[in-house]
Amino acid sequence: MEAFFLSMGEKPFRAQQILKWIHHQGVDDFDQMTNVSKVLRERLSECAEIRPPEIVSQHDSSDGTRKWAIRVTGGSLVETVLIPDGERGTLCVSSQVGCSLDCSFCSTGKQGFQRDLTAAEIIGQVWLAIKSFDGFPSTNKRIVTNVVMMGMGEPLLNFDNVVAAMNIMLDDFGYGISKRRVTLSTSGVVPALDRLAEVAEVSLAISLHAPNDTLRNELVPINKRYPIAKLLASCENYWSKQSDTHRVTTVEYTLIAGVNDCVEQAKELAVLLKDFPCKINLIPFNPFSLSDYRRPSKNAVDRFWKILNAAGFVTTIRSTRGDDIDAACGQLVGQVADRTKRSERHRANYTQTQVLNVR
Template sequence: MSIEVVAVPDFSVEQQQSPSAPAQQNVVEKVNLLGMSRPQMEKFFEDLGEKKFRAGQVMKWIHQFFVTDFAEMTNISGKLREKLEKIAEVKAPEVVHRNYSKDGTRKWVFRVGDGEGSLVETVLIPAEDKTGARKTLCISSQVGCALDCSFCSTGKQGFQRDLNQAEIIGQLWMANFSYMEEVPVAERERSVTNVVMMGMGEPLLNYDAVLNSMRIMLDDFAYGMSKRRVTLSTSGVVPKIDQLAQDIDVALAISLHAPNDELRNELVPINKKYPLEQLISACQRYITKDGNESSRKHVTIEYVMLDGVNDHPEHAQQMIKLLKNLPSKINLIPFNPFPHAPYGRSSRNRIISFQKTLSDAGFVCTIRQTRGDDIDAACGQLVGQVADRTRRAEQWKKKIAAQGEIIRSRG
């Protein structure tokens, strides 16, 4: 499958052709309904002269029964179905690679545009918790990433473009459909329980498309997900965190990775623009917005553990001081090495010691279980192998090699 998102045709004005112009075939570009939020879908049907409630009907067929053929949408009149066949379509991104790990992790690489480099990744991680079976989907928001965090494989591939709504929500659609392909339409159900906007790209730098996609996730006519089960992860785009608080109620996660500005400037370069004091203040504002405690009781802090870089006891103490006035849960993430990475993974003992220090200080602190290593499930790993769209990775590898030569010569 390939994806194409175009503007809704204007049916109020007839197309006119100049008598002197050569005859051309009148081809109507089809509108992809997959990424439309309910207000957008309602306007689409109103522009067709239809009632707004058709939007809810079609959204249920698309997102709850995973139907892409309008002929199967049996509670819609035959006349409307014929019209939709001519002007609209339901298309998810093209799957160019899929792999299912022995531990249950599933991974897809999608092509979202022309050329071999227009690729993004999506990872589904199953787990058991107190609520039962949980399937968490990690969704990408951009092709590549412009932030270039020093430990991230995706950042070394450069930035190509933002994803549109159909390309974002299409990842969730495909993950659900992967469990339902052989199930009769009437028996299909949504399998993904949690979504994290934590894949390739910085979601707050693709704000409108990400916001509308999350609205589809929460919509009862679509996926009907709890706002506590939809999480947006950001490296710290402070103004957009404040805007997000105004626009939607979802869980917030911060890619922190360093407890002081000097180290974070190195690991997460956007910190130079929005340093830690500003970032923590924005998180505090996000939690206290309108006194809403439904899903904003805390912020999740993500902290990748880099051997000898950010895993010392003094870093744990700095974390305690930094987060003392921010209700938060801390998720320690063992680093997933990738080719030519300048970092190694902290030892298990070092990670456990770091966790104990934070737990003893009263923080809820967990260690993320490493999953999907056999299918390169860490963000950006597989796409980095499939397509390097820029010379950034090549230049970066040369830089690492040069640093190694300097160290050897000094030795």
């Protein structure tokens, strides 16, 4: 931004002024930037624009969760979800149009993959979410207190754009969110995670979902390339490079009935993680079309939690939020011009399975 203004013959401080108007005030009209000269405002209107992504639809859940479908360049839709909880508001932000990883329990992966989102399209989701509540930081109404890169897509496969967007979330001229309140969630792209340790200091969550490589290979196919031991070692390396070495990784574990929710698997998970600094977040599976997986019973979830808790782990059970508008974890479905043809294969396979079940 400073380089842009220098190219116009202006002073570098103009960058700070414009950033504050955009990210502190939510202004997208140069004419409203009253501490900028009229001449410069006219020049900016001629050569630049502030263009947020387009909201196609907005749905509000009975529990207060809000989901937006956002159109990005090329016409595809991605989804963004805000989950309010008292004074806390967590925004789940998408990083890709679709996802290339095809985890078996996630509806996004069933759509295939089109492209990475730009840094502008990623940070634009934060801008739109706050704008929809008229709650920009300058008003002291912090609608978005936490951001999680856990929407559509694998963030580490869109490394440069995700890091650039997170930097704006953290920056004082952006949204000034604490590094503890910006979280990157990954399925385990180990080389990119190792690289992240050199350039970022955000919170880290990993999508584990299985206590051994055999099962995780089925649920999270990227595990065949980067198995659990390598992933955990990469997480430890990440924290060893941070200024605050006392922070821990959040381990996300989606509980699927009859797949990974039995007593033996809970005990195996406790053994696997016994020397790994972490807290565990159990996520009861949220059903969606094209999947025969089932949500586990409350008894199964509680039993799994008790075993981990007794083993000394800080373990939480994620409340299902926004499932009445398909905004719960694993349910995000945009509109993807699938380059991989995976969505067609999943629909065909699912239809064939349903027919066989009926027979």
